[in-house]
Amino acid sequence: MKTINYIRSAREGSIVLGLSAVTASLLLSVPALAANWYGVVKEDRVVTVTATGSVESKSEHNIGVPPSDSWRLRLDWLVEEGTRVNKGQRIFSIESSSQQRDLDELQGRLQVMESQVEAQKEKNLQDIESEKLSRANLESESIKATRKANVPAGTIPGIEYKKLIEQERLANTLYQRALTRQSMSERSRELQKAALDREIKRVEGNLEQRKKEMASFTVRAPINGLAIIGTNWEGQKLESGSRVGPGWPVVTVVDDKNILVRGTVHEQWAAKLAVGQRAIVETDALVGSKLMGTVASVGNTVRRKSQRSPTMVLDFTVEFDEDYSHVLDLNMNVHVTIEVDTLVDAIAVPKDALVYREGRPGVITKQAWTPVELGSSASEGYFIVLDGLEVGQKVKLL
Template sequence: MKKRYLIPAIFIGLSIIAWFVFGGDAGDSVELTTTPKKGEFVVDVTTTGELRAKSSVEIRGPQGGRDVRLFNLTIQRLIPEGTVVQKGDFVAELDRSEITGRLQDAMLELQQAQSQVTQVSLDSTLTLSQARDNLINLEYALEERQIVVDQSQYESPAVQRQAEIELDKARRQLAQEKKNYVTKVKQAEAQMSEVQADLQEEQIEVDKIRSLMTEFTVNAPANGMIIYRRNHDGSKTAEGSEISAWNPVVAELPDFSVMESVTYVNEVDVQKVTRNQPVFIGLDAIPNKTLTGTVTSVANIGEQRTGSNSKVYEVIIEIAEEDTVLRPAMTTSNRIVVNRLEDAMFIPLETIHVQDSSSFVFKDSGLSVVMQEVDLGLMNENEVVVHRGLSLDDVIYLSVPEDTTGIQRVYLEEEITSN
């Protein structure tokens, strides 16, 4: 029986409490007010960034890929990021399949060049040998013609003349063939030089490829911690990634003594950011740690980043402190101080209402609410500086009062007028 009446009693009790807490008239509204504040006023730009070392040693792959028509190299194996290595330790292995094909092609070209040298050498030997035999035969023929001339002295003048003509022909033919032989020797030498040059070129190509293949095993150039290289699109180089032969960086060994925060500022706020502005830096990984820094670089050209609908500009912030807990890729919250006033009066932005190009606040004058014109100054995300129109004791409304009928306006340089 007691249980039967207990539940209704609880319900009635909760209803009475709710009536006292929330009021009996649902039509009543609560109007929020505030008063101006005085003190330091800071205009800042807040961004999210990522730590990186200001300087680092690049771990590079093969340097001569373009010389053998290799333009992209694939990383086959890569040790985990964050691994501490010593100079000479293994870092990465690059895919050799393409360069192996290049070596096979170069070896085939080398063999063909060697065959060409052998062929030209044999042809030259045979040609010159035949030319030398021909010279010997011509010398014998000349000697025979000389004997005929000697014997023709007892013959008729016509026979003697014919013998002398034949001798002269043999003499001129021998002289011509000697000149031809010299030319053939030079031609053979030129052909041999040409094919030997081709052979040497092919041999250099083979040696170059073999030397380059030894660089496909990448070792650490110094001691340090392995950090993967970040690409232009924000991704990191990893196993399976391709690196360009123009800049074959596999990974980096950062110098932790000087760190930077790389951040991106939207095109609206970048006009406020300049070099040498102070920055307060927080670390997502260590919430209670605050660092300081300075803007060292502001990009002149914007870029379209993934996840952003507008252009953003890269801003580099150098960290002032040296701390062993700082590591590359840590997320930072950066508050870039654009402007600062040591002693200013300021109010929330939601108290400002613009009418006819003038700024007003709704102020409690004691007996009624008036629209007070104000002279504004610097503005940040939440508040705005007031130069004239208010005092620290004034009470202003955070929203438009419910009833603005007949409300008065107070201008900075005019008397109170009524709507």
């Protein structure tokens, strides 16, 4: 009896479990069945545009080789790729031995000319004193000759008187020549001094230029950020010892703490895009995360996507509502969904409901496959239906 009771109990238990399993299966199948059909309704739909983009810095500075008279320069020191640098920190320096030689030569020439100036001053003082003494003597002789000749003509015999007159004329002539020579000497000294001053200023200018050039050969970061090393003519990364020329880009300092998204949309959406529209940024590296932002800029005209692609696109940028620099890396590829419009009382179906036949879009209703006319707009995960469906109908989800 115990055995029979045990078996019965077991059978009764199995029946209960079986009924429970069926019930559970039915209960689970109802929502599953309901989930396979979508009820058509009218509601406001946000129209979105999807695009691709990449994370970039809002601020970056390209720093090249400073101006120089030399076209073949050499990097003496270069910061390592990816180093985080602070504003004012040295990022590279140019080898300056030839500039130092020029600097030493100019300083030597300047010292020589300054010595010449001092020597010329001393000589000028001596010449001035000598000329002053000579003029004083000639002036004295002129006065004496004039005084001797200033007597009545009959007082002194004719021949002697004529001699006095000639001596007066000669003394006055020599004195006047001395005065003229004084003016010419002063002018000559002024010209010599001016020429030497001009030469000194020219050398001083060259010297100052060389000093500035040498100072500019130590280049420092203009902002805080990451140092990205440039490449040479062959596309290889620069390094210490690399040959470069004036203006050649050596380091780009990128502010990776101040980021945005730069992307493109197909030209068909160009007229829809506008500054201030809301945007959702997603990336494969952060599955399920939606980073909110706003369209910050829109290009003026469409352009070719690339030289090899005929596709026309419009550029745009998105700025984030919050700081996401701790989760987003520079150059990371992202997906962008932009809310470009809102349709009032629109009918839309999920993208999983569309079935194409002979190139025409349609949906499967309770009756059969029904063709529909789709609008040019789409809402996130849904397609707007202009004609072919009515409110209350159900369409199958595939």
